[in-house]
Amino acid sequence: MAEVPLSHSKEAPPEATGQREDLVRRVASSTTFEKSPRLQAFFLHVCRCALDNKPEAATEQQVGICVYDRPPGYNPNEDNIVRSQARLLRLKLEHHFANEGKGESVVITIPKGRYLPVFETRSEEAAAPAGAPALVQGKPRRMLQIVVGVAVLFGLVIVWLAYLLEWKSPTSKTSVAPASSVPRPEQNAAGPYRGANRSGSPRRQRNPYRFRSYGSSLCGRIWAPLGG
Numbered sequence: 001m002a003e004v005p006l007s008h009s010k011e012a013p014p015e016a017t018g019q020r021e022d023l024v025r026r027v028a029s030s031t032t033f034e035k036s037p038r039l040q041a042f043f044l045h046v047c048r049c050a051l052d053n054k055p056e057a058a059t060e061q062q063v064g065i066c067v068y069d070r071p072p073g074y075n076p077n078e079d080n081i082v083r084s085q086a087r088l089l090r091l092k093l094e095h096h097f098a099n100e101g102k103g104e105s106v107v108i109t110i111p112k113g114r115y116l117p118v119f120e121t122r123s124e125e126a127a128a129p130a131g132a133p134a135l136v137q138g139k140p141r142r143m144l145q146i147v148v149g150v151a152v153l154f155g156l157v158i159v160w161l162a163y164l165l166e167w168k169s170p171t172s173k174t175s176v177a178p179a180s181s182v183p184r185p186e187q188n189a190a191g192p193y194r195g196a197n198r199s200g201s202p203r204r205q206r207n208p209y210r211f212r213s214y215g216s217s218l219c220g221r222i223w224a225p226l227g228g
Helices: 014-028 037-051 060-066 081-098 138-168 208-223
Strands: 106-109 118-121
Touching: 014 037, 014 106, 037 060, 037 081, 060 081, 081 106
Parallel strands: none
Antiparallel strands: 106 118
């Protein structure tokens, strides 16, 4: 690709102007604009206007005339080619500085409603060396902290519940007595319960008077034939 011609800014320091010119050249020659020559021309035109401090040359009508070959005096309200392409250019720049240009210390952006680019210094946390993996920042980092906190809290709750269950569970310290030492149901402290039969049901109480009358009658039957 041919070298990008850029004019020196009259107001910015020479060092800053030279760094910005180099940045514009790197962005314009990157793969971001490899298949978009018109967007590349759009980008270079507005960057020249910013470096030369000529905002009047970066209006919608001037961009349409200089970049998209519109006739002088054309009506931008009837032809919105510049506005539609400006949206694509903003997306291209955002994609470039998030991927191929993530190691750049200065970021070029085009604010909405304007066509003059802005050179902004990237913060130290956001800047990463070229080729280094991108760090987890912003919302992803906060989400990671929240997930870790919830996991730790959940683990503490599980440990506490396990402690409570172990503390409340009864611990048997008595040994099981042998079967021979276990008293039978029919036995009590005074000895076996004679009022129950082998089946466990209580025996019928005998009437002593009935037994005596039955014995007397039996004796009479025996002695009667003997003449007693």
